[in-house]
Amino acid sequence: MKAGKWLAAILCLMLSWGAQAQTEVRLAVHNAFSIPKELITQFERENNAKLVVVKVGSGNEMINKLILTRNNPIADVVYGVDNINVMKGKKFNLFASTQPASRAVNATLPEAVAVNYGYITINYDKAWFQKHGKALPKSLAELASPAYRNLLVIPNPATSSVGFGFLLANIADMGEEATFQWWKKMRENGVKITKGWSEAYYTDFTLNGGSRPMVLSYSTSPAAEVYFSKGKYQTPPSGDLRFKGAVFRHVEGVAVLNKAKQPVLAAKLVQFLQSNSVQSAAQTSMWVYPAVKGVPLSKYFSHVNVPPIASQLNSADIAAKQQNWVSRWVRVVQR
DSSP states (O other), rough: OOOHHHHHHHHHHHHHHHHHSSEEEEEEOOOTTOOOHHHHHHHHHHEEEEEEEESSSSSHHHHHHHHTTTSSSSSSSEEEEEETTTTHHTTTTOSSOOOOOOOBBBBOOTTEEEEEEEEEEEEEEEEHHHHOOOOOOOOOHHTTTTGTTTTTEOOTTTOHHHHHHHHHHHHHHHHHHHHHHHHHHHHTOOOOOESSSHHHHIIIIIIGTBSSSEEEEEETEEEEHHHHHHOOOSSEEEEEEEOOOSSSSEEEEEEEEEOOHHHHHHHHHHHHHSHHHHHHHHHHHHHOEESSSTOOOOGGGGOOOOOOOBBBOHHHHHHHHHHHHHHHHHHHHHH
16 A cells, blocks of 8 residues: 555656646737647647747737737737738837748738738628618728618727728728728718627627628638538528728738747747648638648638738838827727
8 A cells, every 4th residue: 555655656746747847838819819729739748838828809909918018028929910010019129030930821921920811801691681682882982871871890990900900901992081081981871889809790790699780800701600500501691792992811920029938939839830730720710711831721611712802001001100090090980
């Protein structure tokens, strides 16, 4: 009996020493980040590490938090830096001067390694439009007409990357002055503004029991509806609108942070997020296209296709004018 107790004690000590030997690496992410737990376990096992995922709010909230804590970083790596906020991060010296080499990609991102991309679009509830016999709008101008009063919900561009991406698409197509004139009309036409995407999609969208049959989301959201319906839908119950000035190509990436406590592990984590296993899994956990070339698409992506048009703005221009654009939007729409 005594020998058995001694053996058990030794085993406990060995397990404790093994746990202590694991080095902790911290990954800051926005609220939408999601990959299967088994992939996190795989990274930990392969690198004898403990991966701590730090969720920091929306994309804008995340970058602002990292900037405020840059002298004593809350993470070693950031995922979710994008073509909207990457140059803002660079301005505050947020990223390490040297980043791991990227694999061949379909989308690029300055100062970071691209992981995925998608298209911000207005989604609509097919059944609602069919039931009410209403034609879909064919332009931003038509969307602002009385026929579509009180039918659209959009996340706030001041607090949501999705909302701000849409505002950028507007500006890229119409220019600044025309964009804010359009938003003035949309305010008068009853557009609803929410703090974030989740509230807009899961609370206000008619597909989920709300009162708005149009919501700002992603072109892949209809495929997600089929996936999560567990057989209820064979075809998407929603579609997306693809007119000029209403589609934004959104690229997200990962970067080692300046002053990271574990720069070597951080670099390995960056490369892991470009691995085929993560690139494949993220398609149906975050509903994004893989940035790495040659990664097969999920069968569920057969329900959607890439929009033929998408607006883009230079990341440097976004960084220089973001605060002014957001402030002006708030004045026009919310005051």
